[in-house]
Amino acid sequence: MTSYIGTATSRIDGHAKVTGGAKYAAEFNVPGLVHAFVVASTIAKGRILRIDASEALRVEGVIDVLTHEKRPRMADTDQAYKDDVAPEGTPFRPLYDGRILFNGQPVALVLAERWEIARLAASLVHVEYEQEAHVTDPYRQREAAFVLPEPAKSRGNAAEAFAAADVRHQGEYHVPIEHHNPMEPFASTVTWDGGGKLTVYDKTQGVQNVQRYVCSIFDMNPDDVRVVSPFVGGAFGSGLRPQYQVVLAVLAARALERSVRLVLTRQQMYSLGYRPAMIQRIELGATTGGTLNAITHDAITVTSQYEDFYRNETTWSGLLYKSANAQYTHKLTRLDLPTSCDMRGPSATTGVYALESAMDELAVALSLDPLELRLRCYSDRDQNNGDVPFSSKNLRECYRQGAEMFGWEKRNREPRSMRDGSELVGWGMATGVWEALQVPITVRIKLTANGHAEVACATSDIGTGTYTIMAQVAADALGLPLDNISIKLGDSTLPQSPVEGGSWIAASVSNGIVTTSNAIREELLRLAKRVPDSPFANATSDEVALADGRLVSRLDASRAISIADVMRVGAVDRIEQEKSTSFANDGKHAHNAHSALFAEVKVDEQLSVIRVTRIVSAVAAGRILNPKTAHSQVMGGVVWGIGMALHEETLIDHKFGRIMNANIAEYHVPVNADVHDIKVIFVEEQDHIVNPLGIKGLGEIGLVGVAAAIANAIYHATGKRVRDLPITLDKLQR
Known part of the structure; x- marks a missing residue:
């Protein structure tokens, strides 16, 4: 009998995608389709005094302009705008009232017979505002951060253990705001059947979540709203929550009793959620032999003024490495920006970056090989949750196989000791971890x-x-x-x-x-x-x-x-x-996937231009269903990690609270020239406890740890420790 599980199988939807047969949210056409375009606010905080759409309405082909003063009825309670994954707080209500909560907020919607006409007319809508003082700089709000509930129970006395440690490391690590940039922009096509029933073609990671959301906001019967999303051109967490374009498209369809399409521009995509900026402080105390006695991990992250979005950034530290003493603090600060949201590997990607950078610095202080330090601090148990064993953990084998493929034993420990012509060569490594959720x-x-x-x-x-x-x-x-x-x-x-x-x-x-x-x-x-x-x-x-x-x-x-x-x-x-x-949790085991990352960088000694020339990612994630698509997942995560380490950063002009690089030209992501040799190893790992098939997810683990491995390699190449991402050539030349 042929067995398909575990075999490298090409995508069954691949032919439809490469031939154009796969339809995305903005590709469903119906007769008489109306096109919508968003008018966005130009201030970060305040209220609308007046909207003048008269000039836009005079453009031939314009049907209407919807505003908070001229629209169909919407729900007026916070609960109606709560979706399945909404954080605590008051959800944003698009086109609900005249309050401005962030720069780029939708303030009007132009409806026209053609998209080009709608876009032109949107530029003719004039809005007068009353501005209020705003803040978009997390460093200005650092002292205003408030403490969140303890993310995990502290153990021992980390402060005393740190003070008594033979070797101590303290460091502060910085991650900027980063934005999702999936290939497919957010879009919704809403078809009107003539009797009030809607079919909504939406870019989303949860069609039933969107359906419940739309029904709640517009007080519609679930049988009257169908949400369809057969193909999604990337999302990475940005599509977990319904985005405002689906509300506006449904609003317009109900107003006109016609089918409507709304596609956000790339610039407008930056008015949605993002990976929050983060300031992290880590203290590690160890014996001269490399035994970790104390871990303290503090983090400050950001959210909007109206919702409290956060993830437990700090608890990965006490999970990965054995330490009798650990303490975590997590704080949140509010900015006049949209609510932050999940972005691939949320919390682990940022938290592990700081931890693994700190572990590399501790290895230097101890004069230990970074891999050897991690092996000495290896933990077979989840110390955060009752000191329970893992259902499976083959991280040691990830270290072994990854190091062997990379050639780690040839590494000269001294910084600036390895060269290739005019380039300094650096080798760095890090650990990755993620939850095996179901x-x-x-x-x-x-x-x-x-x-x-x-x-x-x-x-x-x-x-x-x-x-x-x-x-x-x-x-x-x-x-x-x-x-x-x-x-x-x-x-x-x-x-x-x-x-x-x-x-x-x-x-x-x-x-x-x-x-x-x-x-x-x-x-x-x-x-x-x-x-x-x-x-x-x-x-x-x-x-x-x-x-x-x-x-x-x-x-x-x-x-x-x-x-x-x-x-x-x-x-x-x-x-x-x-x-x-459903999946019962016996409470006796921790469920996680793990990885070991090894990175090589080459840095031009005079110009400080950085190239990531090799990466090996060894992953233990239970049973691999399809090695071919799994390899693509992990390789894609590695490419994203290169972007996080060297390229990605959302830049805000804090005077105006406006994003300055809201486009692919200036918000840098890796391109072909930035990606060289990437090797992926799937380490065998049988797990009969996590679920009957022994499967652990792969979407996030491919990214976690990559940025730290690259940052550590850059230190090894140059002797310069950069603790704020992205690592750009100017930071190496300071």
Whole structure:
């Protein structure tokens, strides 16, 4: 029997994507489509005094201009604007009133017969404001930060242990605001059926989340709103929450009783959420032999004035390394910006950057190899949560295999000691860690007598390969060829799924498919017992399997009946099952994925130009469903890590509270010339505790630790320690 799980399988949706057959949110066309364009605020805080749309309305082809004073009714309670992943606070209500909360906030919506006309007319809408003093600089608000609940229980007395340590390190590490820049901009196409029912084609990581959100805001019956998102051109956390364009598109469709499309420009994408800036202070105390006795990790991060978004940035420190004494503090400060949000590897990417940079500095102070220090501080237990063992942790093997492939043993420990012509060569390493999360989910399977199965779930595929791994798991579980499996997802009318994020969907939906497949198998067994002289007359469901289009005995492979014959005898042409799957936590194990990163940089000695020439990423993440798409996930994370280390930074003119580099030309991300040799190793790791299939997610772990490995390599190359990202050539020349 062919086994698809664990084999390198090309994306089943790949042909549709490369030929243009895959439709994204802004590509669904209907007759009479109206085009919308957002007018954005030019101040960061205050209120609207007057909006003059008369000049815009005189443009031929303009249908209307919606404002907070001229629009259909919307809900007026905070609760109505709460989505599934909303933080505490008062959610932003687009076009609700005249208050300005951030620069770039939508203040009007121009509706026209053509997009070009709407854009032109938007430039003719004049808005008068009453400005108020604003603050967008986290360093100005540092003293105003307030303490959040303790992210994890401290242990021992970190202050005393640090003071008594033989070797001490203190450092402050800085991460700027970073913005998601997925290829597909946020867009919504809302089709009006003439009777008030809406189909919303939206760029989102959760169609059912958006559906509930729209119904709540507009007091609509769930049966009257369908949200569809079959393909997503990247999101990385920016699509977890419904963005304001979907509200505005629905608002316009209801106002005009016509179909409407709204696509945000790249510049307008910067008025959405972002990875929050972070100021972190780490103190490490150790013995001369490299035993870690004290960890203190403090962080200040940022949110908006109206919502309290944060993640536990500091607890990764006490999780990764063994220390009897650990203390964490997390503070939040408010800025006149949109609410920050999840961005790939939220909290771990930033928190581990600071920790792994500090560990490298401690290794230097101890005159120890950075890898050796990590091995001496290795922890087999989660000290943050009851000192429990991990369900699986093969990080030691990640270190070994990664170091061997990289050639780490050839590293000269002294900074500035390795050269390649006029370039200084540096080798650095770091550890990565992420949670192995899983969430309740429901899957429906329809199996037909001709051996075809349709697998349906409302989950999203944000480009990670969910279509493909769902098909692989279903093919194995149902004993069918891969080509006989069709996948339906990204539709709010399908069985329940949470938003896709946190690297939890692969594990959740795959195990969900197995649950429903087992129900299909049990139904086939029930029918097979009706077959005259059935070989399964006394068989239990655990004693049979589905393989090669047949119901087969696990005890004797010669005892088998084809699925077609079973269904013929049972007089059914289709078997349908819909089952929910949840994941119990025994509280006795921690569930995490781990990685080891090794990076080589070359730095021009005179110009300080930095090149990342090699990276090896060794990952232990349980059972790998598809090595091909998994490799792409991790490699993409490494590329993003290069961007975080060397390129990405949202620059704000604090006088105006406006982002200055809200475009791909000036918000730098890695391009082909920045990406060289990347090798990915999947370290074997069996985990029979985390879930029946032993799966851990891969979306986030590929990024965590990469920036620190590169920063540590730059120190090794130059002898210059830069603690604020991105590391640019001017910082090396100071």
